[in-house]
Amino acid sequence: MVCVSRRSALGALAASPVAAALLPHLTPTAAQAQQTAQPSPNVQQAPGFYRVRVGDLIVTRINDGQFARPNPTEGFVRNASPDDVAAALRDAFLPTEALTIPITFMAVQGGGRTVLIDTGTGGQLMPTAAFGARNMAAAGIDPARVTMVVISHFHPDHISGLAGADGKPLFPNAEILVPEAEWAFWMDDAAMSRAPEAMQGTFKTARARFGAYPQERIRRYDANAEVAPGIQAIAAAGHTPGHTAFAVSSGGKQLMVLSDTSNHPALFVRNPGWHAVFDMDPALAEANRRKLFDRAAADRMPVVGYHFPFPGVGHISQRDRGFEFEPAPWSAEI
Template sequence: MELSRRHALAGAAALAASPFILNVPARAVAPLADKQAPGFYRYRVGDIQVNAISDGAGSFPLTDAYIANAKKDEINAALARAFLPKDRITTFYAPLVLNIGGKLVLIDTGNGQGAFASSKGNVGQFTTNMVAAGLDPKAIDTVVISHFHGDHVNGLLLADGTPAFPNAEVLVPAAEWKFWMDDAEMSRASGDRMTGLFKNNRRVFEAGLKKKVTPYEWDKDVVPGLLAVASIGHTPGHTSYVLSSGSDTLFVQSDVTNLPALFATNPDWHVMYDQDPAQAQATRHKVYDMLVAEKMRVQGFHYPFPANGFVEKDGNGYRLMPAPWSPVM
C-alpha cells in the first residue's frame, strides 16, 4: 500500500480529533533552550587527533557581485537543490586544532573575539568552543596560517588587541607574507575590499606578532606530519595541507572552495573572494580530481560543520559526501 500525502494528513487530523487525547493529563512546558551545545568534533588520522572547532556561521543576502559568472537565478537554483534558503548565503567557519606528536597545532584562527559582538554571536565563537573542548589557548604551541583573509587571521588577536595564543609561534606561507607585507603591492591595491585586507593584515601582524612570525615554504612539512601544498588563486599564497600518520591521510583544503553546495558542485563559478578567479578555478579542479582519484578524506574551512567528508565526481562538478559522525574516537 502506498502512503500518499493526503493519507498522511487525514491520519494526522483523525489523531488530533481522537477522544483519547483529551484524557492525557497536561504537563508543564519545558523552557526552550537558548543556545546550541559547544561546537567541536574529534576524529583521528592515524595517531593524530583532529579537533574541528566551530567559529560559528554568518549569513548575508545574496548579491549580484557574489559570483561574477553566474546569475542570481542559477545560484538560487543551486541553493534550492541543496535545500538552502533562497537569496541568502550562509558561510561556515571551522579552524582545526591538531594534537600531533605531543604538540597542539592550530590551523587558522577564525574571525576573532571582536567579531562576536558585531555579529550578535553568530561568529567569533572559536575560543569559547575551544575551551569547551578542553583546549587551553595558552597551550597552543604553533599556529599555522593558510592565507591572510580576516576569517583566518583575525583570531590571532583577542578583542583588546593582545595575542590570543601567547605561547605559540605563528607560521605563515612565505608567498602570502611577501605579497601582503609588500608596500608596493599595498600602494597598488584598489577597491574597498583589497585596501581593507592590506590594512587589516598590517594591523594583525604588527600588533605584537611580528617577532613570532616565521614564513614557511611549500612542499615541505610545516610541522612533522603536516605537508604544505600550494593551492593558489584564492590568494597569491593560499595553502592547503596533507596531514599524514602511518597509512592514514587527510587533505585540509582551506578555501579551495567556499560553500561546497555552490562551488564544489559548480567549480567554474568565480566567487568574489578569489583574488585570481581563473587560477582558483584551475586549482579547484586539480585538487578535487586528486581527492576523487585518491578517495582521500578532506576537511574544508567553509564546509558545514563538522566540515569533513569525501568527494565524488558529479557531472561537470563534484559532490561532497559528509563523513559519518562517530560517537567514539
C-alpha cells in the first residue's frame, strides 16, 4: 500500500496541465484568508426574537437593543453604597464602569389576535436601541395586523414605538390600552407643571405618542382588569403611579410579565430592597417587587423582565435575603 501525503498530492497536481485551473480553488489566496480573518465592519447580530408557548398562546420576545448606564455604582441605586453596588456587579461578572441594560418588548398571539405588551423605543431614543421594527419583521409580525397594544407604563422606552418620528401611528389598526392611573397622572396639566425637569420629557413623549391615535381607539383599564383574553393586569405601582405587570394564562399554564418591577436582575432581583433611581415611589415599588417575586417563586411561575438579559425568560427563586433570576434554557422547540 502506498501512502501519499497531502503535500505530495498537491505537488503532483501542480505539475499537471489542470493545475492552474484547480489550485486557486483548493488553496485560499491571501485576499481570501484576509477576508476570513477580517469580518465586514457592518456585521450585525442575528435578528433578536425568541418564542415560548403558554398553553395555546405564543409569546414572542422582541429585542429592541440596549442602553448603557454609565457609572452604575454612582446614583443608580438610591439606598446602596457604591461599594455594595460594585460588589454586586462583580459578583455577576458585570463591569462597574458602565452597565448594559437590554430592552425587550413582546407579542402574545392566539385566537386570531396579535397583542403587543409595550412597544420599545421606536428607534427614537438612542442608536443602540433601534432594532424593534427589524426584529418584529424577522419574527413575521406585521404592525398593520397588530390588534391591540397594551402599555405597562408611560416611560419613553416603553411607548416611543407607538408612533414614528413623523408622528404617524406605527400600529394603524390597533386598539391602545393604557393603565387608568398612568393616564390620569401623565395627562394631567397640573402634575406636569409641578414635575421636575428630569420628568418633563416623559410628559411630552406620552402626549405626542398617544396623540398619534384617535382618542376613541385609546382605552383605559383598571389596575387588575383582564385586558385581553388570557392577559390579566397586575397592579404594581411605585415605579410609576400606574405601573402594571401582567399574567399571561392559557391551558393551565402561566407566565408573569414583570414589566419594570425590577431593572437589571443582578442588582434588583438579588437585592429587592434596593431602590432604582427611576422609581417614583421607591417604598411602594419595593413592596410590589417583593410581592410579585414571592408569588412567582411560590408558584414556580415563569417570568419575563423588560430589562433582563435577552430573551429574559426564566424563574425567580428565593436566595438568602433576596431572590435570584434563573434563566430558562434556550430551546429550539416552542
